[in-house]
Amino acid sequence: MFMNFDSQSKDEVQTLKHQAKTSRGEATRQKLLDAAEEIFGTKGYFNTSVVDITIKAEVAQGTFYIYFPSKINVFQELIKELSHVLRKEISQALVGAGSRREAEALGFATFFSFIKEHRNLYRLVMEVQFVDEELYKWYYRRLAEGYIKGLEAAMASGEFRDLDPEIVAYALMGIAEFLGMRWVLWEKEDVPEKALATAMSLIMEGLIR
Amino acid sequence: MFMNFDSQSKDEVQTLKHQAKTSRGEATRQKLLDAAEEIFGTKGYFNTSVVDITIKAEVAQGTFYIYFPSKINVFQELIKELSHVLRKEISQALVGAGSRREAEALGFATFFSFIKEHRNLYRLVMEVQFVDEELYKWYYRRLAEGYIKGLEAAMASGEFRDLDPEIVAYALMGIAEFLGMRWVLWEKEDVPEKALATAMSLIMEGLIR
Amino acid sequence: MFMNFDSQSKDEVQTLKHQAKTSRGEATRQKLLDAAEEIFGTKGYFNTSVVDITIKAEVAQGTFYIYFPSKINVFQELIKELSHVLRKEISQALVGAGSRREAEALGFATFFSFIKEHRNLYRLVMEVQFVDEELYKWYYRRLAEGYIKGLEAAMASGEFRDLDPEIVAYALMGIAEFLGMRWVLWEKEDVPEKALATAMSLIMEGLIR
Amino acid sequence: MFMNFDSQSKDEVQTLKHQAKTSRGEATRQKLLDAAEEIFGTKGYFNTSVVDITIKAEVAQGTFYIYFPSKINVFQELIKELSHVLRKEISQALVGAGSRREAEALGFATFFSFIKEHRNLYRLVMEVQFVDEELYKWYYRRLAEGYIKGLEAAMASGEFRDLDPEIVAYALMGIAEFLGMRWVLWEKEDVPEKALATAMSLIMEGLIR
DNA sequence: AATGAATGAGAGTTCATTCAT
DNA sequence: TATGAATGAACTCTCATTCAT
Numbered sequence: 088m089f090m091n092f093d094s095q096s097k098d099e100v101q102t103l104k105h106q107a108k109t110s111r112g113e114a115t116r117q118k119l120l121d122a123a124e125e126i127f128g129t130k131g132y133f134n135t136s137v138v139d140i141t142i143k144a145e146v147a148q149g150t151f152y153i154y155f156p157s158k159i160n161v162f163q164e165l166i167k168e169l170s171h172v173l174r175k176e177i178s179q180a181l182v183g184a185g186s187r188r189e190a191e192a193l194g195f196a197t198f199f200s201f202i203k204e205h206r207n208l209y210r211l212v213m214e215v216q217f218v219d220e221e222l223y224k225w226y227y228r229r230l231a232e233g234y235i236k237g238l239e240a241a242m243a244s245g246e247f248r249d250l251d252p253e254i255v256a257y258a259l260m261g262i263a264e265f266l267g268m269r270w271v272l273w274e275k276e277d278v279p280e281k282a283l284a285t286a287m288s289l290i291m292e293g294l295i296r
Numbered sequence: 297m298f299m300n301f302d303s304q305s306k307d308e309v310q311t312l313k314h315q316a317k318t319s320r321g322e323a324t325r326q327k328l329l330d331a332a333e334e335i336f337g338t339k340g341y342f343n344t345s346v347v348d349i350t351i352k353a354e355v356a357q358g359t360f361y362i363y364f365p366s367k368i369n370v371f372q373e374l375i376k377e378l379s380h381v382l383r384k385e386i387s388q389a390l391v392g393a394g395s396r397r398e399a400e401a402l403g404f405a406t407f408f409s410f411i412k413e414h415r416n417l418y419r420l421v422m423e424v425q426f427v428d429e430e431l432y433k434w435y436y437r438r439l440a441e442g443y444i445k446g447l448e449a450a451m452a453s454g455e456f457r458d459l460d461p462e463i464v465a466y467a468l469m470g471i472a473e474f475l476g477m478r479w480v481l482w483e484k485e486d487v488p489e490k491a492l493a494t495a496m497s498l499i500m501e502g503l504i505r
Numbered sequence: 506m507f508m509n510f511d512s513q514s515k516d517e518v519q520t521l522k523h524q525a526k527t528s529r530g531e532a533t534r535q536k537l538l539d540a541a542e543e544i545f546g547t548k549g550y551f552n553t554s555v556v557d558i559t560i561k562a563e564v565a566q567g568t569f570y571i572y573f574p575s576k577i578n579v580f581q582e583l584i585k586e587l588s589h590v591l592r593k594e595i596s597q598a599l600v601g602a603g604s605r606r607e608a609e610a611l612g613f614a615t616f617f618s619f620i621k622e623h624r625n626l627y628r629l630v631m632e633v634q635f636v637d638e639e640l641y642k643w644y645y646r647r648l649a650e651g652y653i654k655g656l657e658a659a660m661a662s663g664e665f666r667d668l669d670p671e672i673v674a675y676a677l678m679g680i681a682e683f684l685g686m687r688w689v690l691w692e693k694e695d696v697p698e699k700a701l702a703t704a705m706s707l708i709m710e711g712l713i714r
Numbered sequence: 715m716f717m718n719f720d721s722q723s724k725d726e727v728q729t730l731k732h733q734a735k736t737s738r739g740e741a742t743r744q745k746l747l748d749a750a751e752e753i754f755g756t757k758g759y760f761n762t763s764v765v766d767i768t769i770k771a772e773v774a775q776g777t778f779y780i781y782f783p784s785k786i787n788v789f790q791e792l793i794k795e796l797s798h799v800l801r802k803e804i805s806q807a808l809v810g811a812g813s814r815r816e817a818e819a820l821g822f823a824t825f826f827s828f829i830k831e832h833r834n835l836y837r838l839v840m841e842v843q844f845v846d847e848e849l850y851k852w853y854y855r856r857l858a859e860g861y862i863k864g865l866e867a868a869m870a871s872g873e874f875r876d877l878d879p880e881i882v883a884y885a886l887m888g889i890a891e892f893l894g895m896r897w898v899l900w901e902k903e904d905v906p907e908k909a910l911a912t913a914m915s916l917i918m919e920g921l922i923r
Numbered sequence: 924a925a926t927g928a929a930t931g932a933g934a935g936t937t938c939a940t941t942c943a944t
Numbered sequence: 945t946a947t948g949a950a951t952g953a954a955c956t957c958t959c960a961t962t963c964a965t
Contacts, residue, residue, distance in 0.1 A: 109965090112928060131426030133342035137956065147930045152957065213422040217340035224482065254494040257474040265470030266463070273433060285463040289502035321945065345938060356947040358941085367939065527944090530949060549844030551760035555935060565951045570936065631840040635758035642900060672912045675892040683888030684881070691851060703881040707920035739924065763959060774926040776962085785960065926965080934958075942950075 107154065116154045118144040123161045128207020132162055132218050163222055166215055169208055170226050173201050174233055181237075190237075192287055195263060199278045202267045210272060231256045248293075262286055325363045327353040332370045337416025341371055341427050372431055375424055378417055379435050382410050383442055390446075399446075401496055404472060408487045411476045419481060440465045456503045464503070471495055525572065534572045536562040541579045546625020550580055550636050581640055584633055587626055588644050591619050592651055599655075608655075610705055613681060617696045620685045628690060649674045666711075680704055743781045745771040750788045755834020759789055759845050790849055793842055796835055797853050800828055801860055808864075817864075819914055822890060826905045829894045837899060858883045875920075889913055 107113040122143035126135045137158050141148050155161045180197040184190035202209040216223040234256035241247040266286060270278040331352035335344045346367050350357050364370045389406040393399035411418040425432040443465035450456040475495060479487040525531040540561035544553045555576050559566050573579045598615040602608035620627040633641040652674035659665040684704060688696040749770035753762045764785050768775050782788045807824040811817035829836040843850040861883035868874040893913060897905040 214426055217423055250494050254491045257478045258471045258495055261470030261474030262467045265466040269466045282463045285459050286467055292501035293498035359946055568950055632844055635841055668912050672909045675896045676889045676913055679888030679892030680885045683884040687884045700881045703877050704885055711916035711919035777925055
């Protein structure tokens with residue numbers, strides 16, 4: 088299902104406020120983004136103050152507002168980037184998939200390693216709904232799109248049964264998120280092979296014709 | 297899997313601060329809880345202020361602290377109650393289930409109608425992790441327990457294949473939450489029959505021996 | 506011209522935020538208003554901070570916002586009250602005027618003694634245009650109304666020549682303000698008899714038929 | 715009274731910080747002054763930020779401080795220039811005046827056309843008192859001086875009655891400002907002929923012997 | 924001469940909580 | 945039991961000014 092994942096869709100993250108004009112500026116901007124990612128991810132959006140971010144980034148408070156018009160703006164930017172990178176990584180991972188089954192497994196595995204890598208930031212996704220509801224829906228719809236395309240193709244080719252691809256997509260995202268939450272976010276370890284295998288066998292029976 | 301859901305487990309909600317002694321007091325306390333449920337659910341924990349709650353409840357600011365020691369405390373209480381009621385409703389729904397399949401479907405359906413009923417409050421669950429991480433894990437572990445018991449029984453009886461019940465439990469919860477999010481919370485309507493059927497057919501193939 | 510000054514017009518100053526419910530609250534509110542009058546009047550709107558006001562009023566910062574929704578709001582309230590009191594004082598002063606000439610002189614004198622009394626606050630009027638342009642025009646239009654009515658009556662009765670009353674009203678207000686500025690605000694003393702007499706003789710020749 | 719208006723008085727505007735040495739520098743300086751005039755005039759001193767000015771002038775923030783030591787300094791410079799130009803225009807206008815009456819009318823008319831031309835900037839005068847009280851008094855005293863000289867001459871020659879020239883000067887300035895405010899600043903049009911005529915007839919009766 | 928990044932003090936405002944009645 | 949006034953720390957954001965290039 089991950090196969091036709093949109094790799095080339097253009098949801099470029101826009102820098103609304105400031106495209107740093109010097110390399111020094113660009114470095115500062117990046118420091119702020121990194122700091123924001125870490126602290127937002129650790130404490131959540133509402134428990135994070137702009138001061139926290141600037142302290143972590145080792146710049147003055149005012150500097151923050153040179154690069155971002157508001158606290159919510161960095162947050163949105165991070166979520167958009169998260170969405171972008173996640174989908175890119177998945178679509179790249181699927182390139183080399185030989186069989187369907189392999190593709191499915193690769194998709195799950197990539198997702199798990201992604202949230203392991205971006206553990207902190209990933210927790211934020213669930214908080215987005217309280218910060219910016221539209222962005223929240225956007226995130227999941229975007230993610231679902233990739234699944235849906237892959238599912239449609241598999242159904243068209245006859246490999247998968249005919250089921251409503253959107254419903255299946257949300258079910259699959261749910262499985263991925265919950266296994267990721269339970270083993271990656273809580274246990275801070277890789278999702279065990281067994282979990283992956285179990286999930287695969289669970290779904291495949293239902294999908295493969 | 298919902299079958300042996302613990303209906304009698306004792307996670308009694310404790311009122312740390314105040315067990316209202318008069319009926320007038322009890323009424324006030326309930327007004328505050330109702331107001332909190334509505335506003336927390338609508339705006340989220342961090343966007344809600346204690347004043348909001350007292351205004352909605354039509355009492356003075358100070359009254360809040362007669363019944364609850366802090367803002368976070370009401371929140372925790374609501375989540376605990378949510379957890380309690382949800383699990384109770386599910387276990388009750390499963391009582392009359394004849395076959396396994398029916399039990400599964402009933403479990404899903406009950407969950408969906410529950411979050412439809414408590415739409416606002418339910419969104420909160422995702423915010424819990426940023427308010428009280430332990431409570432967050434407690435919530436899902438508790439919910440998972442019910443699933444696990446049911447699954448173990450079904451596996452023991454030979455109806456379900458032998459799979460790790462915890463893994464399957466989290467997968468099932470993920471499916472339920474995501475379909476609920478997509479069709480109940482976003483669409484504000486019942487999860488369509490089709491979604492339920494799709495989910496069932498998807499899973500059952502993988503589960504039933 | 507001051508004669509028919511509207512004494513009964515109802516431009517009651519509304520307390521938008523808070524009608525203090527206890528006498529203690531009312532006292533605090535008044536302390537804040539007094540402090541605001543003094544400090545705004547001394548340093549101007551923009552040079553005054555809310556902290557300045559609360560320090561002067563000997564209350565905590567937050568207390569300010571119990572009684573006023575914002576800094577600009579107290580300011581507006583003060584200006585409205587200023588307008589109200591000024592016009593009331595003038596109209597009351599004119600009650601006992603026997604002749605026209607006396608009425609004119611009384612009007613000027615009352616105005617001068619008013620701005621002497623409210624020296625600080627009065628300077629604010631000129632700053633209003635940068636804070637709330639509409640309020641600024643409202644203030645002068647309201648003041649002009651009183652003049653206009655008196656002038657119209659005097660013209661109708663034949664005592665004054667027929668001139669455009671609005672033009673004359675603004676001319677008279679200009680004279681009053683500038684003499685007040687020069688001798689009351691700058692010199693911090695009464696406008697000398699001489700100035701009053703000079704102004705009167707200057708105008709009367711032009712007005713009296 | 716406008717007649718002997720000091721055209722040659724030396725209140726040269728000093729650039730404390732920087733007398734631009736190159737023509738390029740001079741151009742930049744002028745761009746900043748123009749931008750400051752426009753923005754100060756539109757939004758007032760306190761609502762204007764240095765950044766606003768530099769953006770309007772299309773230069774970098776730092777550039778501002780090459781030419782002006784501080785925000786307040788440009789403001790003062792603009793007010794001084796305003797004072798200078800206003801008085802120069804009036805005195806030039808009076809050169810060709812044949813009779814007294816004509817001179818008076820010309821003075822008023824010039825003032826009105828001046829504030830129409832410099833509408834935005836002129837509003838600033840009223841804000842000066844909160845920015846730099848001394849400058850404020852200086853402005854009006856300087857303006858009054860011109861009036862006073864003219865009045866004294868007219869009184870000496872016997873055309874005008876003997877009245878305190880300073881008092882009359884402030885009265886005249888008051889009339890001019892208020893008619894200007896009401897019809898030029900608020901209505902954004904010329905002071906109507908009628909207003910001018912009314913003002914003239916009002917005053918002349920009182921002045922002419 | 925000019926740029927634009929950086930600073931940090933201070934602004935207005937909110938709000939969980941406590942206190943006095 | 946209930947009220948509503950009071951607190952003060954913390955928050956987001958602005959801005960005059962300085963610095964490095």
